[in-house]
Amino acid sequence: MGTQEPFHILIIEDSPDDRSDIRRMLLLGSDRHYRFTEAVSGGDALKQIAGFDRPPDCILLDFHLPDMDALEILELLRDGGELTQAPVIVLTGSKESGASVIPAGAQDYQGKSWITPEGLNRAVENARERYTLAKERLDAMHALQASEEFSRTVFQSSPDCVKILDTDGVLLDVNEPGRCLLELDSPEQLIGTVWHENWPVENREQVREAVESAVRGNVARFDGFCPTARGNPRWWDVQVSAVRLPDGPINRLVVVSRDVTASKDAEMELTQSARRKDEFLAMLAHELRNPLAPLLTGMEIISRNPEDSGTVRQIGDMMKRQVNQMSHLIDDLLDVSRITNNKVELQLQPISLHAVLLQALESVRPLVDERKHSLTVDQPRQDVSLVADHHRLTQVVSNLLTNAAKYTPPGGRILVTAGISAAGGLDITVKDSGQGIAAESQSRIFNLFDQGPAGEREGLGIGLTLVRSLVEMHGGTVSVSSEGIGKGSEFRVQLPASVIEAEPTGETPSAAREETASGPLRILIADDGRSTADVLGLFFRMEGMDCRVVYDGGKAVEEALAFRPQLACFDLGMPVLDGFQAGAEVRKHLPGCYLVALSGLGAEGDRKKTAAA
Incomplete structure (x- = not known):
């Protein structure tokens, strides 16, 4: 080749x-x-x-x-x-x-x-x-002058819309490809009309000027919008030029219009994409900055009133909510990245529908109570077992409930309905009395970063994108219906035949293993982020555990051999020895020690590497 x-x-x-x-x-x-x-x-x-x-x-x-x-x-x-x-x-x-x-x-x-x-x-x-x-x-015009029959063939064979005008701008002919592009039933619909009058009013002056320029012997070019005879939108790249008689005078104009709608649409989509990206970055900065102000203020209040247990407890609850908000936001961003890069693998196993609904309701209950909503759940009296990923299905329901609570004015109603379809699949609907969704926005409400044109601009517009992606990974569908602004919304999740008769099975958490030694649980923390390590150590000691803290991988191995911890929490990015190396050394000498990786890395490859260590 x-x-x-x-x-x-x-x-x-x-x-x-x-x-x-x-x-x-x-x-x-x-x-x-x-x-x-x-x-x-x-x-x-x-x-x-x-x-x-x-x-x-x-x-x-x-x-x-x-x-x-x-x-x-x-x-x-x-x-x-x-x-x-x-x-x-x-x-x-x-x-x-x-x-x-x-x-x-x-x-x-x-x-x-x-x-x-x-x-x-x-x-x-x-x-x-x-x-x-x-x-x-130009080639077509030369052919026209040389041979009328041959030029007619060229005229008709051009894939573009080619029109012949007189010097007054009156349409004399249009080729067959042009008739098709303009969606005309017959060329006679145009022939005899003044060309510029077929354009939208806002473009007519531009078209008239192009004709006048061509009559003076110039080649006029412009881009313009003009719908077809059937009203379909079209963008055209237009060139108007003169045809001279053999003895010199201009007696005809040739208009070549190329359909550039696809490239214009792509250009507008790029512009909208850039706008959505800018809006997302601005909103991300806003959402990350919002929790920081109350956290800083809360720490200042505690430092000034450390003996006021009531204030400390109140500020602590607030700080926990703000940190949870930031954690949820970051988790959603990481999930979007993992799903986009096909790095999420579903853990399919028999699960309990009641457990999924209960966990989702617990996660959204503070927001529902804060906004004084009425939340009703209609589910089968007997628990249902189905094959799905418990964590991801809970995330789907939780995101839909959060969306309903957030975009429903205070004192609204939210109804969750779950049941088995005739085909043996699972149907879950979340219906609210909130602000509703305009018809033109419903087709794109699941798009990334799209929050619709109305209502609160809260969050990043990624929750519904995650819902759709996770449902589709289960082989299901999610849809939305709304009668319009102010009339509430209903989201429906449909999963294929996945209901089973067997009772759901649950794994016994590894942390529930019996201790092999009497006395407080021995824990070793190793993290070069001193604030993180010290806070973890403080927490474990408050829980009555024997906890030691070091700040690099080399010291972690030394301390582990001397202290013989039952639980070791290692940061993956420590100096001297990283978490993988330190963990491997500890595993060789203390095979019964339970190892926990501490890291901000969350890609599937990182998870597999920590599991192998």
Whole structure:
């Protein structure tokens, strides 16, 4: 298989620094393989072009050169014709001088002060496409002049929408592909109408100016929005040019309209994506900063009133809520990352539906009570066993309940219904009397970072995305229905046939093993984060356990051999020996010691590595 030929760029620029910048920007902004040729003057460039086997793929032309300016060079490159020998982009210092090069034959102009690598590469691609379009049009017009029958074939064979106008802008003909693109039942729907009157009112002046420019002998180009005859939205890249009679006068105009709706939609989607990303980052900063202020204030109050047990208890409860809020937020972000990268594996086993609902209700109960909602649960009288991931299914129900509690005004009603479908699957619905969801927002409510246009802008807009992803991983579906703003919402989770008759089985927690020695439980904490290690040590000692704290992996192994702990909590990123190395050493000498990894890392690979250690 042959390799693709390099894209040949001729740079006509007398400044070495500017030539270097142009090469750098082209290489930075694209993966395309370029071949560069350079000229320092207009005369030098024309000689090189004359010696090429074929014209370059694109010419980048400085407006001001030592021997001539861009307008003179463009006239020589046209050589009496309508088109230059290759696509030309003029590099200029001002928009005023740039605008003058388009009628002279350039495909585009770029300002040296505002150009970027991406912008320059995009301009090259657009210039090449416009040049190809103009050349196709010119070839079609030459064919039209040479042979009416042949030109008619060319006219009809163009994949673009091609229209023929008279000099007053009245439509005389449209090709068959154009009829299809415009979704016309017949060309007669357009023929005889004034072209600009078929456009939306806001675009008509632009279209009229393009016709007038073409009548003066110029090639007019513009992008515009105009729906089809059936009302479907379309964006068009339009070029209008004149057709001259053999003796010189202009008697017809040719309009070539290319459907660029797909690229416009992609461009708008990128813009919206960038906007959503910016909103997300701003909201993330807000959500992470919010708990910090009360935490700092609470610590200040405790430091000033350490003997006031009532205040300390009240502040402690508040601090626990704020830390739990931050922890939940970070867990959701990590889950989104893991699911997006296919790093989540479901732990499918027989579980209890009642246990799932109970745990989900307990997690959301503080928020429900705070907002004084009425929460009702309708579930089967007898417990139901089903095959699912207990933690992830609980997360689904909890997120739906949190969403309902958050977006329902205080004093609202929330109804949770769970049951078995006729097909043997599980149905769970969460219905609220909250603010509701507009019809146009329901199709995208599960999209990442999308919180809808109305209501509180609280949270990051990732809870429902997690719900959908986790439900789909179970092979199920989640849907939403709402009669509109102010009329509440209902979310429905449907899992496939997963209900079983067997009783759910539960694992006996490893931490419940009998102690092998009398006296307080011996615990060793090793973490180079001294605050984390000291707080953990303080907690275990308050619980009556014998706890020792060290701050690196080497000391952890030494202390373990001397202290012989029953439980060791090791940070994975410690100095001297990391948590994996320290754990392996302790395991060799104390096989009965229960090891716990402390880490902010949560990828599946990290979990497997700690399990292997």
